[in-house]
Amino acid sequence: NGIVTDAFNLNPDEFISIMLYELDTTFNDSTIYQRPPNYISNTLDSLTSFSLQNLKAGSYKLVAVKDEGKNNLFDQDQDKIGFVEDTITLPTDSVYTLNLFREIQDFSMSQPSLVSGNKIIFGYTGGEESIEIQPLSVLPDTLKSLLVKEYEKDTLNYWFTPPMPDSIVFQVKNEAREYIDTFTVKSRDMVADSLILNPSHSRRINTEEEFQIISNTPLVQADTAAMSIIDQDSALVSYTHKLDTLANRVTLMFDKEPNSGYTIRVMPSAFTNFFGQSNDTIFYSLGTGSLADYGNLRLNLIGESEIPLLIQLTNERGETLREKYLEEIRPVDFNTLEPSTYRVRVIFDDNLNGKWDTGSYLQKKQPERVLYYPQPIEVRANWELEQTFIIQD
Numbered sequence: 001n002g003i004v005t006d007a008f009n010l011n012p013d014e015f016i017s018i019m020l021y022e023l024d025t026t027f028n029d030s031t032i033y034q035r036p037p038n039y040i041s042n043t044l045d046s047l048t049s050f051s052l053q054n055l056k057a058g059s060y061k062l063v064a065v066k067d068e069g070k071n072n073l074f075d076q077d078q079d080k081i082g083f084v085e086d087t088i089t090l091p092t093d094s095v096y097t098l099n100l101f102r103e104i105q106d107f108s109m110s111q112p113s114l115v116s117g118n119k120i121i122f123g124y125t126g127g128e129e130s131i132e133i134q135p136l137s138v139l140p141d142t143l144k145s146l147l148v149k150e151y152e153k154d155t156l157n158y159w160f161t162p163p164m165p166d167s168i169v170f171q172v173k174n175e176a177r178e179y180i181d182t183f184t185v186k187s188r189d190m191v192a193d194s195l196i197l198n199p200s201h202s203r204r205i206n207t208e209e210e211f212q213i214i215s216n217t218p219l220v221q222a223d224t225a226a227m228s229i230i231d232q233d234s235a236l237v238s239y240t241h242k243l244d245t246l247a248n249r250v251t252l253m254f255d256k257e258p259n260s261g262y263t264i265r266v267m268p269s270a271f272t273n274f275f276g277q278s279n280d281t282i283f284y285s286l287g288t289g290s291l292a293d294y295g296n297l298r299l300n301l302i303g304e305s306e307i308p309l310l311i312q313l314t315n316e317r318g319e320t321l322r323e324k325y326l327e328e329i330r331p332v333d334f335n336t337l338e339p340s341t342y343r344v345r346v347i348f349d350d351n352l353n354g355k356w357d358t359g360s361y362l363q364k365k366q367p368e369r370v371l372y373y374p375q376p377i378e379v380r381a382n383w384e385l386e387q388t389f390i391i392q393d
Contacts, residue, residue, distance in 0.1 A: 008367070060089075120168075264285075346373075
């Protein structure tokens, strides 16, 4: 008997297959990929609990799989999995928890594609620890290139100038995944990408948010002397900036007052990209709302934890809206929130990398622990809300 949970999401999936494998001489770690279990049950569409009955005494391996392929196997590229580390010895009165997670997929590389006159994309799945891409073809000395990861995508962009020759043969290596392969990209007559700048916000911005200017091509320079911020009283607003060449964006950080308007002026050549292109004059207009339009939430965290915590405020779909990283347990404030219903998620950051890490069946590694505040939190306009959240390490 036992229950099924989801390692990251608040609620587990439906129709989870509970699989029990007898630990005989034929069983090894690869068995769950290769053959159906000795016993199987399913949570169906309304239960998170399971029961396996009429079982033969002996030693077993217990796993749970979201069996997308309906083949009673674990397919790593599409299924979630949960497992109990210890051997299950039957008969037993123990109740087991199977915590489902999606593994990082085995590394693979897609055929690279020329998508514009100055950009080749290399799509991949799995780990990105040490992907190296080198041209094997002899290229002209005049050809310049830059390899940049696409922001929040499993894609590497190979930018180049001037236009490429007839074809280029690339070698792709990922030493951490013991992978090496070669690919050929053929030239085509295509229009090259040119500099386009887009704002992160259109007209309205929260006082807790930062304004960003996002480029479609690699940025190499942002000249703050050519940018200024003016408030509604025509007074200059001081700011600092951060150029992120990996995400191709510039963040402008400045204090924003409620019920205020701001104009951001970007003069010519404030931004320069890898190809030497620069911008024309741009104006962005922003406004903030009244404090009465928003609500504030304070979370009084109680308990002890030797592990740093990532406190995330999410919507009902589990999408992260705000987050704060805590080295120690203390109250957390989320201010100027839009009236809505929120959830609070706590990630126990065991490896101190500031994000949630999944598990691995073959490595016998469980995912990092996640804890949710038990109820949804409704925030209303012009409210000061305080909630107590007990953290148990």
